Amino acid sequence: MTGRIYVVPIHRPMVVNLQFLTEAITSRFGVPSLPLSLEIDLGRAHDRFRNQYHSTEILAQLLRQAPRDTLRILGLTDLDLFIPVLTYVFGEAQLGGKAAVVSCYRLKNELYGLPPDNRLLQARLLKEAIHELGHTFHLLHCDDPSCVMRVSTYVEEIDYKGDRFCAACEARLANILEDLLGAAFRKASF
Ligand SMILES: [Zn+2]
Ligand SMILES: [Zn+2]
Numbered sequence: 001m002t003g004r005i006y007v008v009p010i011h012r013p014m015v016v017n018l019q020f021l022t023e024a025i026t027s028r029f030g031v032p033s034l035p036l037s038l039e040i041d042l043g044r045a046h047d048r049f050r051n052q053y054h055s056t057e058i059l060a061q062l063l064r065q066a067p068r069d070t071l072r073i074l075g076l077t078d079l080d081l082f083i084p085v086l087t088y089v090f091g092e093a094q095l096g097g098k099a100a101v102v103s104c105y106r107l108k109n110e111l112y113g114l115p116p117d118n119r120l121l122q123a124r125l126l127k128e129a130i131h132e133l134g135h136t137f138h139l140l141h142c143d144d145p146s147c148v149m150r151v152s153t154y155v156e157e158i159d160y161k162g163d164r165f166c167a168a169c170e171a172r173l174a175n176i177l178e179d180l181l182g183a184a185f186r187k188a189s190f
Helices: 018-029 055-065 118-136 155-160 167-184
Strands: 004-009 033-035 052-054 070-077 091-093 099-103
Touching: 004 018, 018 033, 018 070, 018 118, 052 055, 055 070, 055 091, 055 099, 070 118, 091 118, 099 118, 118 155
Parallel strands: 004 033, 004 070, 070 099
Antiparallel strands: 091 099
């Protein structure tokens, strides 16, 4: 039994290159990744007092509409996301679950008064996408400064880390994927 990692653009045309992202996800996880269009009701996620979007509601809607062959489903948005205990989040994932979401909103230079830089935005988004998907495969935060599973609270911290797993996280991920996908999965696919 194999599955796919679907990437669902949720809000507005985005400057990010979706194909670059799905190809990178395919190569990091050794699982085919494809874009997918779904209707997400953003009104339900919007908090009018904070004027932000509750990421957990977006995860719930992704899960409800996920195709049968979904191994993981990743929402991609440029809305400002939050969870109630935090001021904002770059993204949210279900630890060991199927769904994750990431936002470009706080990854854009413009938000910090700097000139737009689409390459930098793309690089940041890739790191956060891989990071949140890593959580869905049970990976926790990692102390290795270069590891993509390093926690990032500020955008500068995203820039310091790499977009790949350290050896320890990579080994753990390979074990988890092999459990999930059985004999169909080979380490060689990384
Ligand atoms: Zn995290
Ligand atoms: Zn690591």
